[in-house]
Amino acid sequence: MARSSRMQAGAGAAIVVLLTVAEALQLGYHAGWVFWLWLVGMVVGLSLLGRGLNGIRLDLGTRVVAGLLALIVVSVLLLPFLLVIVIGSLESRIDLLSGAHLFPPHPTVSFYGELFSGETVFPQAFQNSLIVATAVALFTTMCALLGAYALARIRFPGRGTLHSAVMLTYMLPGIILLVPLVGILKSLQLVDSLPGMFLGHSAIILPFVVWLMVGAFETVEPDTEHAARVDGCSRIAAFRRVVLPLTIPSIATTAVFAFLLSWNELLFAKVMYISQTPMLAPTIVNFMDPINRVEPQLSAAGLVSSVPVLLLALLMQRYIIRGIGEGSVK
């Protein structure tokens, strides 16, 4: 029994290694069929390897194969970003002309300097987006906090209607609000200004945030709140002392979502920007314009734009994953 497992594993490993070597060897010859043979061979070889290793020790094969496959998954997820954005930003002008390559022969960070030198609107766009996204995240979360609690836990006339209204509005595509929204902001003389951006984004993002928070409040046991009332809390005191502390993770996650939505938002930011308030997303699109496109600078801009949101996602990953999961498993 052990012998046949070892044979299997050996055979599998052999197939994987040999075919990979063959594929690597044909690099110079462009013989297309080798690739497909390699692909098929990988499947066969890995299954044999997996099965064999499983026979040797429980689940060892599954783990090894899963690990290898996970490498592929992670590469798919990571490589585009790493290669294009991270490494791409390090290319120098000379390298650009030398054709396609994996790692720039003469890496430089000069483009980062150019990016922030004041010749482009990028620094201002970055700052604007930071200000607006933070403000929107804080403001919408706080409004939603109160409103969602009322919707979730207070019985009042018209509650059902309002609940349905919120449900409907959060699903609306932003474009339907854009023209009138800009019109309102124009009459308030807030177009192309940071407060205008802030208001517009809040309008677009608030319904979604409220909906998220309603869900969060609904998961709090009503009895806990009732207990606080009976113990002597007024409704507001019960809210402050008992309900809120229990929902802090959800509140934080919601704030991150709101930040993300505002930071990544393209259409409204573009429409509102005439000359005074560049925002990140439209600026990047402008960098993509083939006329004045400088690839490494675009990559550098991309990297800098991604860092805040990636950091936030990383910091909050446990809560974000839980939030996404809860939303779908229920």
Next chain:
Amino acid sequence: MASVRLERLSKTYRGGVPALADLTVTIPNGEFVCILGPSGSGKSTALKLLAGIEEATSGRIFFDDEEVTLTTPERRDVAMVFQSYGLYPQMTVAENIAFPLMLRKMPKAERARRVEEVCKLLGIGKLLRRYPRQLSGGERQRVALGRAIVRNPREPLSNLDANLRVSMRQELRRLHEILGATFIYVTHDQDDALAMGDRVLVLNEGRLQQYDAATRVYQYPANRFVASFLGRLPMNFFVGTLHTRGEIVMFENADLRLAVPSGKPPAAGTATLGVRPDAIVVRAAHPGDEALAGTVRWLELVQPDLYATVEVGSHRIIAKVPEGEPIEVGHAARLHFAPSKLHLFDPTTGVRLNPPPEEATPAGRRQREALA
């Protein structure tokens, strides 16, 4: 510390179905009352109305003659133990119990003293630093109780809705004795209710069925529902007619004829007769035994007694087998009815027809009439 009076208390939720209808009852100060009823009977609703978590649709609530119908819960000075305990997950046990005191701005030292008192009372001293999620169900129950009694409120309420272990029942009664406050306890378990309550309030479908001392609710059920709800084994019911033979009222149907003594049952009309299985004794058939005859179909041990299902005509009657009696399935047997434990009910309304002894109290009579 206060008596509770309910006056025509009703609650209907959106959607129309009344959860509680016209409940009128007075609970004297210091009593331990159990509210008993099946699910959906309105007992949880009654508790919520008493605590102030819900607002009544109509009717009034009085604590010691002070109307509290519309008062918000935090001003009512009740305490409540919830079905799910309602412990604050983010606080330690000590903080949980101290919470009501902290809200009333009691100084720290005093708070600690009270918490310690309560813990000694309930035996949870070593749990003080733990969090609710680290506790077992029983421990959580005690913490919830502790929080409820720590401020000696007017009314401790409880909606534990679970079979309490015998030890927990004794604890609750002991607490009641020590505190002397009015306890209201909600349950669907009749063993709990009969074991703990001074009085039992039976609810069904939002309506009061009977409010009486525990023993009387069991021995003299006010209507058919109460009769069938209480008692571990189902009550035997027979439909038949009443007629008088001389001084005695007789109950008769196709298969049996019984005398219903005393209690002043009505002289004529149709009635439903109810008899508990432990009020009927099965004996092996003897010549000369004139009691009701039937065939034994089934024997069942319901600790600590043996019960037989006896077929009499179209009836299947469950009756108790006295110890040592030679009863076997398939054999003939005779059923002896205990005459003082026969209950008569109106076949349509289910209301009790033969009033129990001492049925002189105007309150009891009024109650019965109110149920008709």
Next chain:
Amino acid sequence: MTVTTRRRTWNPSKLTIRGEQRFHAVIFLLPTAAIIVGLVGYPLIYSLLLTVRGEGDLPGELGPWVGLANWTHLTSDAVFRQSFVQTILYVVPSCTAAVILGLVAALILNQDFPGRRIARACLLIPWALPPVVVAAMFEWLLDSRRGLMGFFITQLGISDHYPAFFGGIPGTLFTLVGVHVWKTFPLLAIMFLVALQYLPQETVQAARIDGATMLRRFRYVVLPHLRPTIIAGLIIELLITLQLFDLIYALTGGGPGAYSTYNLYFYAYKNTFEYTDFGYGAVLAYVVSALVIGFALILTRGRSARSQLAAG
């Protein structure tokens, strides 16, 4: 007959239960309601009016009443039809591919291997990245002369030239589908991963003991357990893809050719902001909204698909 006196005061310390409820409801809801009514409700109605009015004096203003002319224009508009069809062409492959890839990724990442935590954290990357950055990334990656993708393809021997990812009709549309799937499948993978945590291990063990191979175990134990999550994933992907805009705008601008990568949302954008035909643009916006809300309502009855807009 009881008369219950309800004290009608607004002093919070004297409120009745119901009075307090209403008072607090108003306070808690005021900011949210103000924004939703003022900045969402009003624009919604205004947009509706735009659909039935002609040009005003200033762009965006309501002009004279033109009835349903803008709406009937839909029936005669070939570009609308094409956008509609192409929207379906975006949606169907995206949903299928995202769910399949998400499932595969979740199954792989659900196993126990060293570095599992890091691998799962990587799932968040495509989700968190700004769509425009993703667009820039893939534009370079898939460049037909110097893109790394083409480089690998030729090196691996699959083809002998760099494929023109953004050149062909309808090929470009499917390239966009690919990019979009790259961005959204990890979200579904996370959903599936969480659902897999709840897979009852006893059932899996029982199947193993019964002699089921990995494939059988998957088909008869895992897949049925995941069914609700798969459906939720399909719905989420559907709703996100219906509103796909950023990638189209950044990568192709609707081309190549005239309208080969249009979808309804993009067409609505074009009409509103480039042709400045606000009435017709509003009509299209309403069509898109109707599709989104319609599908969402019909398909999510009783389900909650909370994070659907999180990725877009």
